[in-house]
Amino acid sequence: MHDKIKAAEVFEKYLSRIENETHRVRMREVLEWTKTRFPGLEPKIAWNQPVFTDHGTFIIGFSAAKQHFSVAPEPAAIRKFSREIQASGYSQGTNLFRIRWEEPVDYALLERIIEYNRQDKADCSAFWRK
Numbered sequence: 001m002h003d004k005i006k007a008a009e010v011f012e013k014y015l016s017r018i019e020n021e022t023h024r025v026r027m028r029e030v031l032e033w034t035k036t037r038f039p040g041l042e043p044k045i046a047w048n049q050p051v052f053t054d055h056g057t058f059i060i061g062f063s064a065a066k067q068h069f070s071v072a073p074e075p076a077a078i079r080k081f082s083r084e085i086q087a088s089g090y091s092q093g094t095n096l097f098r099i100r101w102e103e104p105v106d107y108a109l110l111e112r113i114i115e116y117n118r119q120d121k122a123d124c125s126a127f128w129r130k
Contacts, residue, residue, distance in 0.1 A: 010043045011050050018064050023101055027064050030105060034060070038114055052114075057124045059117045065098075072096040073113045076129055080116060084109050 011031050018024040031050055035043055041052040041059055051061040061072040075094050078085070082092065088106040090097045099105060121129065 010045060014045055014048070014050055020101075023064060023069070026101060027062065027069055030062060030069070030110075033107060034110075034114065037111060038118070041114075041118075053127075054118055054121065056127065057121045058127050059121070060114055068098040068100045070096045070098050071110070071113075073117055074129055076120065077113050077117055081109065081113055084112075 011028075015024050015028055015031075018027060027050075031043070034052060035041065038052065038059075041054055044051055044053060046061070049061055049063040052059045058074065063070045063072070072095055073081075078092060078094065078097065084106075085092050085097045088109055089103060090099055090106075092098070
């Protein structure tokens, strides 16, 4: 329970800045799902956005925009899951993919991406992949 309270506290200031209440609720749901599904990840704010780390290494970040929210798992994960990201209907760039506010979140895909990063970076001592 302590971890969930901590996650909510860590992200509350960020969430309070999302003016559209529907978007704020949606972002809160995604962040809470991430923390609940992966309780070992540490929630923090970096570059003014919510991120989750594991043993000091970046796992995934999220950010809200007007038309969508971005999911940033690092380029290696984008490359590995590119076809699945596209099949889910999301647009993508080198470092992130975008989920329009009105689109459903493919939580199964999100789970695979996070699990991939956790396993792939298990022995990583740097914040970013080299």
